[in-house]
Amino acid sequence: MPLSLFWSKALRSAMVAAGHGLPVFPLAPNKLPALRSPHPGELCRGECGLLGHGVHDASADPDRVHHLFKSAPRATGYGIACGAPSAWVVGVDLDRKNGVDGVAALEGLAIRHAFTLTTTVTVLTPSSGLHLYYATPAGTVVPNSASRIGPGIDIRGAGGYLVGPGSWTPKGVYEAISDPHVGIEPVPATLLDLATAEERKTPRPAAVPEPRDGTAGGDALVRFVLEAPDGELNNRLFWAACRAFEQHQDGEGIAAELLRAACDKGHPERGAARTIDSAKTRAGRSVR
Structure with a gap:
């Protein structure tokens, strides 16, 4: 048809x-x-x-x-x-x-x-x-x-x-x-x-494959989000955004790409943006 x-x-x-x-x-x-x-x-x-x-x-x-x-x-x-x-x-x-x-x-x-x-x-x-x-x-x-x-x-x-x-x-x-x-x-x-009701735990995957050198490039983080299995998209987005803000000077730019990737996977934009904001706050506390 x-x-x-x-x-x-x-x-x-x-x-x-x-x-x-x-x-x-x-x-x-x-x-x-x-x-x-x-x-x-x-x-x-x-x-x-x-x-x-x-x-x-x-x-x-x-x-x-x-x-x-x-x-x-x-x-x-x-x-x-x-x-x-x-x-x-x-x-x-x-x-x-x-x-x-x-x-x-x-x-x-x-x-x-x-x-x-x-x-x-x-x-x-x-x-x-x-x-x-x-x-x-x-x-x-x-x-x-x-x-x-x-x-x-x-x-x-x-x-x-x-x-x-x-x-x-x-x-x-x-x-x-x-x-x-x-x-x-x-x-x-x-x-x-x-x-x-607010979630009682900070969203984070139960097991996340850490890169050997302790960092993950922007492309790898985006791919990590795009490959999220059912039910894990928000968790993976949160983890990837934390890594972006903690380990990269261009954290904001990578976060924008992560937002796009999450939306492409079906994550509502407002919710994805809120998850990234939470990750930014968490990363800010961890690098002080």
Whole structure:
């Protein structure tokens, strides 16, 4: 099927989501933003007025959505921005792959913490995982996390996004499976508490291969992030950024490349930038 047909379907589906007040933006077949950044490596979130800032381009305005898709003719899907002040939606991304079952993990979490998983808008992913959409109280900032509250349970909050239903990827189509009359329901209070709780430990891989000479070049650090296995991206980003600031004069430049690499791997930009800032603070303490 020609990509133009996938583009048309993605646009129609995105317009439906926008009609429900959800901010959307075009995605490429690899599920990354379809519009390239006008200044790679910088932390601009769209203040420049140009397109190409990923989730920060998202809008529910029909004219804006049309403009975004016309600027991205190779888009085959769309992202729904989470944690946006216009919608206050949090996404629960339940993975089922590599021996991990996020659906079962969430059900187990609900049993252990005695809360009910409210029926809400649900999307089936090509890997048989699920995306659950929940509404959060206005003003609640939910951080992004990967397998922090449970194996295979990723939280998409401020600066994050979910691939919208109707999107096409080489692995398959994202399909809404909830009753059409079901809306986005409020997030269970206990689940919200778990998602917003601060991590008790500084993120760091359990075992990191230290270079023999005690240092790692910028290219090696970027490659280390790009080769991160599922569930280890944020940990590897933190470790690599610490090494960049501790061992290199051009720590800021390498950090910018690490940010780009993490975003290319699917890490929400805001969360990646926060991880790098934490690494910079830690590195600053260690070199005093």
